[in-house]
Amino acid sequence: MTARLADIAAQAGVSEATVSRVLNGKPGVAAATRESVLAALDLLGYERPPRLRQRSAGLVGLITPELENPIFPAFAQVIAQALTRQGYTPVLATQTPGGSTEDELTEMLVERGVAGILFVSGLHADTTADMQRYEKLRGQGVPFVLINGFSPHVRAPFVSPDDRAAMRLAVTHLASLGHQRIGLALGPARFVPVQRKIEGFLRSLNEQLGLSEEQGRLLVQHSLYTLEGGQAAATALLERGCTAVVCASDMMALGAIRAARQRGLGVPSDVSVIGFDDSPLIAFTDPPLTTIRQPVTAMGQAAVRALLEEVRGTPTPHSEFVFLPELVVRGSTASAHQLNGRRGQA
Numbered sequence: 624m625t626a627r628l629a630d631i632a633a634q635a636g637v638s639e640a641t642v643s644r645v646l647n648g649k650p651g652v653a654a655a656t657r658e659s660v661l662a663a664l665d666l667l668g669y670e671r672p673p674r675l676r677q678r679s680a681g682l683v684g685l686i687t688p689e690l691e692n693p694i695f696p697a698f699a700q701v702i703a704q705a706l707t708r709q710g711y712t713p714v715l716a717t718q719t720p721g722g723s724t725e726d727e728l729t730e731m732l733v734e735r736g737v738a739g740i741l742f743v744s745g746l747h748a749d750t751t752a753d754m755q756r757y758e759k760l761r762g763q764g765v766p767f768v769l770i771n772g773f774s775p776h777v778r779a780p781f782v783s784p785d786d787r788a789a790m791r792l793a794v795t796h797l798a799s800l801g802h803q804r805i806g807l808a809l810g811p812a813r814f815v816p817v818q819r820k821i822e823g824f825l826r827s828l829n830e831q832l833g834l835s836e837e838q839g840r841l842l843v844q845h846s847l848y849t850l851e852g853g854q855a856a857a858t859a860l861l862e863r864g865c866t867a868v869v870c871a872s873d874m875m876a877l878g879a880i881r882a883a884r885q886r887g888l889g890v891p892s893d894v895s896v897i898g899f900d901d902s903p904l905i906a907f908t909d910p911p912l913t914t915i916r917q918p919v920t921a922m923g924q925a926a927v928r929a930l931l932e933e934v935r936g937t938p939t940p941h942s943e944f945v946f947l948p949e950l951v952v953r954g955s956t957a958s959a960h961q962l963n964g965r966r967g968q969a
Contacts, residue, residue, distance in 0.1 A: 635659040687744070716728040786823060795831060916948055
């Protein structure tokens, strides 16, 4: 083995220690160096270890947490189209309740020799998750890009919407309509996008309405990213006197509208609701939903570009590409003055 290491190292122009790291799938080796070692293996007639055999140039994995929320099929469609245009075939792997975990899906894709993997709203967005799983993946020589959620502990390109700016857009819009009690319904606090939305929300409440951070936090309600989660969160916020609710997903916003109607309140005549994502078909709800449009097309295309640059041996910066969202005003937000007058008479 020592002689082989020396031969390979000489052929690749690297140290024996570097060859050993590549052969054993250890992290800390540049992609170009790794390719040089693998090329040397091939040139000298040595068989690559199973984990390092030539990856199919045609397959790219895409892991999403679910497909029930329309935003994830929207990302999958954009990413699949971008990959297909570049000659790659997307392999969609979706987590399901009681089904495969992200780690199991990742292992399955690696075993099938994918050229790279895109993660949408994965464990990288969970501040309580162990980020070593991504270092392990890097050690296996598989390029990857992470969408929605940032961790300084993972060396990879990230693609995100500007969650703080999104909340500024929502709060500014509602404050301009005269709303003084604006609530925020979102998912569990451990997720990076949730934490960023809260930061932007609290800052905007202070700038627009003069509320302190302590006062603002009383208007934040955590729940689940589902219709039922939005309904539960909105119910709690309406009980605190909120006349408007900003939701962290369109699904939650539909739940907020249901919560208002169950209390005999009209949307937007009594309660204004803003969603997040601008999912397909959301313009056709009753009422058509005012929402923050996540720039899915631009984000998905950027993620594919970054991944394919890594696949082709040109590493992209291990930093975060942040995309500005857009406020789309439809029929679920309106002036608060009429409601405030009625409550005053009550």
